[in-house]
Amino acid sequence: MAINTIIFDLGAVLIDWHPHHLYNKIFTDSAQRDWFLENICTNDWNEEQDGGRTLAEGTELLVKQHPEHEVNIRAYYGRWAEMLNGPITGTVEIFKALKDSGNYKIYALSNWSAETMEIAFSQFEFLDWFDGMVVSGIEKMRKPEPAFYQLLLNRYNVEPGQALFIDDNMRNIIAAKNMGIDSIHFTTATELEQELRMRNIL
Structure with missing residues (x-):
């Protein structure tokens, strides 16, 4: 047909769209950036928000699990527009x-x-x-x-x-x-x- x-x-x-566009501004070391995105703000975690979980719920859940990374976790959606590179x-x-x-x-x-x-x-x-x-x-x-x-x-x-x-x-x-x-x-x-x-x- x-x-x-x-x-x-x-x-x-x-x-x-890619988280690197934002996190390149946050991390000067690409290895640290990659570790953060592979272990903290992961694709699997982001897909839960894509699947309907609210950004607030997803963020608070992750901050509770990894309080030492709170600032960088909150940046994911707080500065999400910076992941868009045109x-x-x-x-x-x-x-x-x-x-x-x-x-x-x-x-x-x-x-x-x-x-x-x-x-x-x-x-x-x-x-x-x-x-x-x-x-x-x-x-x-x-x-x-x-x-x-x-x-x-x-x-x-x-x-x-x-x-x-x-x-x-x-x-x-x-x-x-x-x-x-x-x-x-x-x-x-x-x-x-x-x-x-x-x-x-x-």
Whole structure:
């Protein structure tokens, strides 16, 4: 079946989001920065907020566990906007070309806190270009849970075999493929463009 639907992840695909952008300002030593993000403010902890736990609850829980790191823990969401380093321009240009073609419905499927999503919307106008968006913090479920993908498919009447999913996390790519959704593991905008041209989508 021909592809008629494109599903984008947001962070690290369209938006240059990474905790390093903030914690490079806090730690002068990259090894200390990496240790903090691997052992204190971890990806697993952040994903609980992406899954619907409030930022306040997640922060207080971690401060209680690691009081000696309180200042740096509170910076995670207190200075969260500093983790945004602008759009990934090449991918946004691809998004615009796909949108302008009129050939595709384009949706976002993102693990993102409902609270920090508001900050992103205030900074990136292209977030208004989507035909629809499913955000984990709002839905209280997240990738790679199959039900999260199915929610988007059901809500927007998307056939898995007619959709293409783009994400930087291989875990999420595997989950999409297991549901019959063709997928591209995002690395760079240049490689994404090549993959889309090979599929005759661009």
